[in-house]
Amino acid sequence: MTAAHKTVRKNKIGITHSEKIFYFAVNLVLALFFGMILLPLINIVASSFSTADAVGKGKVLLWPVQPTLEGYKAVFTYKGIWRAYGNTIFYTVVGTTMDMAMTLMCAYPLARRNLPLKKPVVMLFMFTMLFSGGMIPSYILMKNLGLLNTVWCLLLPGLISVYNLIVCRTFMQNIPTDIEEAAKIDGCSDIRYFFSMVLPLSTTVMAVLSLYYAVGHWNEYFNPWLYLTNPNLYPLQMILRTILIQNSFDPESVTSEEDILGNKALQDLLKYSLIIVSSAPILMAYPWVKRFFMKGVMLGALKG
Amino acid sequence: MKKLALLLTLVLLCSFCLPAFAEDGGLSEPGVLPIWTGSEPAVIRVLTPDNAKVIWEDNEYTKWIEESCNVKLEFEFLPVENPKDKLSAMAAAGELEKFDVINIQYSLTECGTLDTQYGAIRDVSDFFEEGLAVNCDAAVAAHPEQYLISSITTGEGKIYGIPKIQIAPQNETKYKLWINQGWLENLDIEVPTTTEEFYEMLVRFKEEDANGNGDPNDEIPFITSTGFGGTANKFLTNAFVFEGDGDLFLLDEEGHVTTSYLQDGWFEATEFLKKLCDEGLLSPESFTYNNDALKAVACADEDIVGVVTNSSCAFMGQSDTYPRLRYIPIAPLTGPEGVCYSAYAASSTQTCWMVTAWAKNPELCFRVGDFQFQEEGYLRGRYGIEPDNWMYVEDYLAKYPGQKLELLIAGDHEMKYVMYNDIRDQTVNNLYWYEHMPYYAGDVDFENCYVADDGNGKLQNWDNNGTVRQNTITGYYQAVKPGPDVYVPTLAYSAEELEVLGKYQADLRKYVKEQQTKYIIGDVSDLADKEVFLSKLYNELGLQQVLDIADAAYQRQYAK
Numbered sequence: 021m022t023a024a025h026k027t028v029r030k031n032k033i034g035i036t037h038s039e040k041i042f043y044f045a046v047n048l049v050l051a052l053f054f055g056m057i058l059l060p061l062i063n064i065v066a067s068s069f070s071t072a073d074a075v076g077k078g079k080v081l082l083w084p085v086q087p088t089l090e091g092y093k094a095v096f097t098y099k100g101i102w103r104a105y106g107n108t109i110f111y112t113v114v115g116t117t118m119d120m121a122m123t124l125m126c127a128y129p130l131a132r133r134n135l136p137l138k139k140p141v142v143m144l145f146m147f148t149m150l151f152s153g154g155m156i157p158s159y160i161l162m163k164n165l166g167l168l169n170t171v172w173c174l175l176l177p178g179l180i181s182v183y184n185l186i187v188c189r190t191f192m193q194n195i196p197t198d199i200e201e202a203a204k205i206d207g208c209s210d211i212r213y214f215f216s217m218v219l220p221l222s223t224t225v226m227a228v229l230s231l232y233y234a235v236g237h238w239n240e241y242f243n244p245w246l247y248l249t250n251p252n253l254y255p256l257q258m259i260l261r262t263i264l265i266q267n268s269f270d271p272e273s274v275t276s277e278e279d280i281l282g283n284k285a286l287q288d289l290l291k292y293s294l295i296i297v298s299s300a301p302i303l304m305a306y307p308w309v310k311r312f313f314m315k316g317v318m319l320g321a322l323k324g
Numbered sequence: 325m326k327k328l329a330l331l332l333t334l335v336l337l338c339s340f341c342l343p344a345f346a347e348d349g350g351l352s353e354p355g356v357l358p359i360w361t362g363s364e365p366a367v368i369r370v371l372t373p374d375n376a377k378v379i380w381e382d383n384e385y386t387k388w389i390e391e392s393c394n395v396k397l398e399f400e401f402l403p404v405e406n407p408k409d410k411l412s413a414m415a416a417a418g419e420l421e422k423f424d425v426i427n428i429q430y431s432l433t434e435c436g437t438l439d440t441q442y443g444a445i446r447d448v449s450d451f452f453e454e455g456l457a458v459n460c461d462a463a464v465a466a467h468p469e470q471y472l473i474s475s476i477t478t479g480e481g482k483i484y485g486i487p488k489i490q491i492a493p494q495n496e497t498k499y500k501l502w503i504n505q506g507w508l509e510n511l512d513i514e515v516p517t518t519t520e521e522f523y524e525m526l527v528r529f530k531e532e533d534a535n536g537n538g539d540p541n542d543e544i545p546f547i548t549s550t551g552f553g554g555t556a557n558k559f560l561t562n563a564f565v566f567e568g569d570g571d572l573f574l575l576d577e578e579g580h581v582t583t584s585y586l587q588d589g590w591f592e593a594t595e596f597l598k599k600l601c602d603e604g605l606l607s608p609e610s611f612t613y614n615n616d617a618l619k620a621v622a623c624a625d626e627d628i629v630g631v632v633t634n635s636s637c638a639f640m641g642q643s644d645t646y647p648r649l650r651y652i653p654i655a656p657l658t659g660p661e662g663v664c665y666s667a668y669a670a671s672s673t674q675t676c677w678m679v680t681a682w683a684k685n686p687e688l689c690f691r692v693g694d695f696q697f698q699e700e701g702y703l704r705g706r707y708g709i710e711p712d713n714w715m716y717v718e719d720y721l722a723k724y725p726g727q728k729l730e731l732l733i734a735g736d737h738e739m740k741y742v743m744y745n746d747i748r749d750q751t752v753n754n755l756y757w758y759e760h761m762p763y764y765a766g767d768v769d770f771e772n773c774y775v776a777d778d779g780n781g782k783l784q785n786w787d788n789n790g791t792v793r794q795n796t797i798t799g800y801y802q803a804v805k806p807g808p809d810v811y812v813p814t815l816a817y818s819a820e821e822l823e824v825l826g827k828y829q830a831d832l833r834k835y836v837k838e839q840q841t842k843y844i845i846g847d848v849s850d851l852a853d854k855e856v857f858l859s860k861l862y863n864e865l866g867l868q869q870v871l872d873i874a875d876a877a878y879q880r881q882y883a884k
Contacts, residue, residue: 094751097751097752098376098377098751098752099376099379099752155413156413156416156417159413159414159416159417159419160416160417160418163417163418163419168419245403245405245406245410246410246413248403249371249400249401249402250400250401251374251401258403259376261404261405262374262375262376262403262404262405263376265404265405266375266376266377266404
């Protein structure tokens with residue numbers, strides 16, 4: 021930024037003194053917040069590249085101490101971690117695609133003004149937000165459907181998130197009806213209208229919801245914990261948790277006290293490496309979706 | 325076309341019959357291997373917790389079982405995190421029907437839930453009565469003091485599986501006390517053996533310049549933590565009266581269950597601790613510091629701490645480094661009345677290898693579990709394979725003549741094994757199942773040796789003074805563990821008894837601990853008046869009920 025930009029706005033009206041102070045304060049506060057978020061992240065990255073010893077003694081701040089890949093090596097020696105990575109990518113890609121398809125198909129009719137019985141249907145959806153069967157009944161249901169130990173038990177149960185559905189419906193409701201009338205006059209069918217008009221106009225909400233769904237699938241832990249007994253289907257999070265737990269110790273169960281010491285240092289280091297391993301891909305995906313966030317997600321208020 | 329159809333039908337029929345043909349054969353006589361005599365191995369479907377460190381395919385321990393017993397183990401896995409919750413969900417959904425065996429460590433209460441609530445596991449006490457558990461029976465005969473089977477038998481006489489016991493000698497006597505060796509040398513003090521000498525030593529630590537830095541006032545004579553084996557109370561109390569863990573039970577002269585905190589010795593010990601605290605010898609922080617806080621003080625560059633308690637000094641740092649090696653452990657002290665115990669809590673037995681109610685061949689499943697309950701199973705399951713991970717002493721000395729071996733845990737056991745390449749240090753391997761197996765440790769851990777001298781005056785495979793120090797001292801603590809005339813082993817209660825205990829047990833434990841701590845550090849405490857303390861125990865906290873139940877359980881299980 022040049023100095024000219026700082027004192028003169030685009031419309032050439034000069035910035036007053038008090039405004040300068042105001043902007044300075046705003047920037048300062050934002051910078052503080054930015055630091056609060058950034059510094060721990062840098063610390064985690066730095067720790068993950070340091071030695072277990074340095075991490076254990078709390079020597080690492082913002083730069084790796086005795087840089088090494090020790091932690092990552094330890095993580096990747098565990099069996100099944102690559103397969104789990106593959107599984108997670110599969111669940112995330114396929115799952116998000118399916119989720120989006122279902123959510124859009126469901127949200128569009130609900131966004132139409134002329135859908136009969138709209139209220140009771142929405143009520144039914146809302147009901148599931150507040151009440152669920154609980155763990156054991158869900159488990160029994162999955163068992164009776166024959167979904168246990170299949171990829172479907174991770175893809176089907178969360179097919180539609182009602183919260184996301186409502187976000188999507190609200191967005192679609194805001195598409196002016198004039199567009200539909202115009203399209204209809206040009207001879208557009210209902211299906212064509214959905215694919216050629218509604219979807220392109222909903223890219224913002226689609227991007228955002230995809231991110232929600234993708235992050236959900238990426239971090240999914242409880243469903244695989246409950247429904248899988250075959251480690252070949254485990255997603256990444258299951259394996260990472262397993263590694264972390266295996267390296268924490270229960271004093272009652274160790275015979276050699278040296279186990280405690282060795283484990284403690286490595287466990288601290290592993291924690292950091294695991295965080296990076298599990299969140300790096302999502303972190304990298306964020307900037308691509310970020311610009312859609314700027315436009316805002318509408319939950320009901322008039323904005324954007 | 326018809327012929328083809330006929331052929332297809334025939335093939336189909338044959339394929340249906342095949343498994344039936346494979347089911348030939350039966351079970352051998354008890355104690356004879358292989359247990360399954362069929363031409364094809366019998367399939368046992370096992371549900372077991374997964375482990376990130378174990379490669380289940382081509383696993384040496386699995387192969388050992390399969391080849392010895394002529395069975396085929398097919399695994400499905402519980403998650404590593406909260407496997408028990410998942411197991412409950414599966415039990416509730418009737419999903420356990422698929423399995424013959426559940427291989428997880430469960431306490432008696434947990435087994436009871438699986439049985440009574442879900443009817444999921446089989447009571448195998450009949451198999452024990454029929455003498456099918458040859459290895460278990462032999463183990464009980466060899467180690468009656470470990471109460472291997474009686475401790476996994478319910479009040480009603482049910483047994484839910486094969487036991488697992490992993491003797492952890494260091495943890496059985498976890499309340500160890502460590503003294504700053506340099507300070508003893510600086511002040512020319514002998515290692516204390518009585519509480520009186522211990523007290524005098526602390527006084528000198530406080531008043532004199534024990535660390536030799538010229539300042540006689542920067543010494544902290546005695547500080548402990550709430551870490552594993554950390555409290556100061558246990559070590560010192562046991563010079564007055566035996567006090568273990570948990571409910572603090574012990575046996576009185578008539579062989580009835582009572583608690584340490586009803587004995588005169590306990591009150592004397594508490595007074596002694598209070599005296600230490602009042603005179604500034606024992607830091608009041610001892611009752612709030614955790615290991616990390618203690619480490620910050622005890623491992624500071626300035627050498628300012630005289631005495632700490634902990635199960636191990638491993639929390640201080642690498643085993644061959646200072647400041648960890650500042651501290652040497654001492655043997656339990658003898659009190660004014662000549663009492664000297666270690667705060668002992670026997671390694672507990674849990675149930676492992678449970679046969680489900682739906683097992684196709686429960687007897688076979690049971691015997692395969694029993695098969696693992698032998699020292700060889702433990703050597704393979706805990707230490708790995710001979711000679712990659714361990715060797716017999718004769719073989720070792722034949723290979724490395726001139727080396728001097730010593731028992732890792734001091735005592736009068738025979739030297740039998742040399743362990744190296746600890747499998748638990750390797751991240752991933754296919755040698756064992758890590759922790760869920762019917763272990764029977766026998767004497768193995770007491771018969772382990774280390775190379776005290778490799779001919780050049782050097783420690784070899786247990787290459788660290790810290791560990792050796794640790795294990796040697798464990799031997800001294802084990803030597804003064806309470807005998808069966810004092811010690812109350814794990815008690816098994818019936819469902820009704822548990823209900824009553826549930827009301828009082830936790831509050832009692834908490835109350836005693838709290839009041840004692842408050843009294844020691846000089847806060848207002850019921851212990852200031854013994855009568856108040858006792859009347860609270862009996863009138864409000866149900867001590868009498870707890871003692872009655874515990875005594876009934878003890879007499880039922882252990883009285884001869």
